[in-house]
Amino acid sequence: MLTGTYARSVDAKNRVTIPSRFREEMGEKAVILKGTEKCLVVCSVKTFSMLGDLIEGLPLGHSKAIKRFFFANAKEEKIDGQGRMPISDDLRQSAGITTGKKVVLLGQNSYFEIWDENVWQEYRDKQLEMEVKTALEKVELGEFPQELLLRKEKEDKDEKERREGK
Numbered sequence: 001m002l003t004g005t006y007a008r009s010v011d012a013k014n015r016v017t018i019p020s021r022f023r024e025e026m027g028e029k030a031v032i033l034k035g036t037e038k039c040l041v042v043c044s045v046k047t048f049s050m051l052g053d054l055i056e057g058l059p060l061g062h063s064k065a066i067k068r069f070f071f072a073n074a075k076e077e078k079i080d081g082q083g084r085m086p087i088s089d090d091l092r093q094s095a096g097i098t099t100g101k102k103v104v105l106l107g108q109n110s111y112f113e114i115w116d117e118n119v120w121q122e123y124r125d126k127q128l129e130m131e132v133k134t135a136l137e138k139v140e141l142g143e144f145p146q147e148l149l150l151r152k153e154k155e156d157k158d159e160k161e162r163r164e165g166k
Helices: 020-026 045-056 060-073 089-094 117-138 145-164
Strands: 005-009 015-017 029-034 040-043 075-078 084-086 102-107 112-116
Touching: 005 015, 029 045, 029 060, 029 089, 040 045, 040 089, 045 060, 060 089, 075 084, 102 117, 112 117
Parallel strands: none
Antiparallel strands: 005 102, 015 084, 029 040, 029 075, 040 112, 102 112
């Protein structure tokens, strides 16, 4: 599982050092591609293959644009012995990532994202909370995780009391 947030820099050879926990999941190679926000997405070759199978199963009218976006921009990269992964110029430019500047790696369970530090801070401060609220409403949860946990605890307590006849 790829979790956590890590600050890194892009070196003079346009490489970023992948956290050891992420490297364990990735193996010796990773696939790096343009994200749908101004970031890069990195996943294992196996996860990328599974994504490909999923996209291939979509109706042709929907899959053409998705294939063009994801597959035409994807690059398989080797992670070197020091855990560094190169980022191509075109991918760096698409995410606003500059050589020598700081980036943030965000674990996303089965993949991770690479953001320019300033772009990430702006996105996080201005959009993230609103997007989370909207997404939760769309999946009919409508609450933040801590509110969900509190509600679940209350439901469990009520259920236990009901079973005990209280």
